[in-house]
Amino acid sequence: MTPAPDANAFRIRRARRGDAEVMAQLLRELGYPQGTDQQTVHWVISHPEIEIFVAGDPQDRAVGMVSFSHRPQLRLRGRVATIDELVVSEGWRRRGVGRALLAQVAQRGKVLSVKQLQLIAPINVTDETRAFYRACGYVEGDSGVFRHSEYEPQK
DSSP states (O other): OOOOOOTTTOEEEEOOGGGHHHHHHHHHHTTOTTOOOHHHHHHHHHOTTEEEEEEEOTTOOEEEEEEEEEEEETTTTEEEEEEEEEEEOGGGTTTTHHHHHHHHHHHHHHHTTEEEEEEOOOTTOOHHHHHHHHHTTOOOOOOOOOOOGGGSOOO
């Protein structure tokens, strides 16, 4: 059973430029060894169709983050939003942080009048993570994602 979240233990806020280093660490925890860099964080934070929220601990250090993009789409006749990254630092898992971050995006999606909210999960998603997404209201959709080989990151 997941412990009840302690609302006083963390708070959700928009990401700031000063969060770049901890965001890089969180992305490494998510399985991206390169993390990110300060220039990319600044670019993404200032982009009008990308938003990042972080969960800050009592000292306001980011312990989790969610990034999502939103854009108009023809076939939906409105906006689609995609959760691109969701990660909670290992020591903060099972404390309601991930659920709160997803709820923040869902709330923001309503403000933006999105027609569809998607979550991009890693291909090797665990059964536990899959169950967490379902518990947060997500259903598995199609998996027809194809990427052009020339645009794949070098490992």
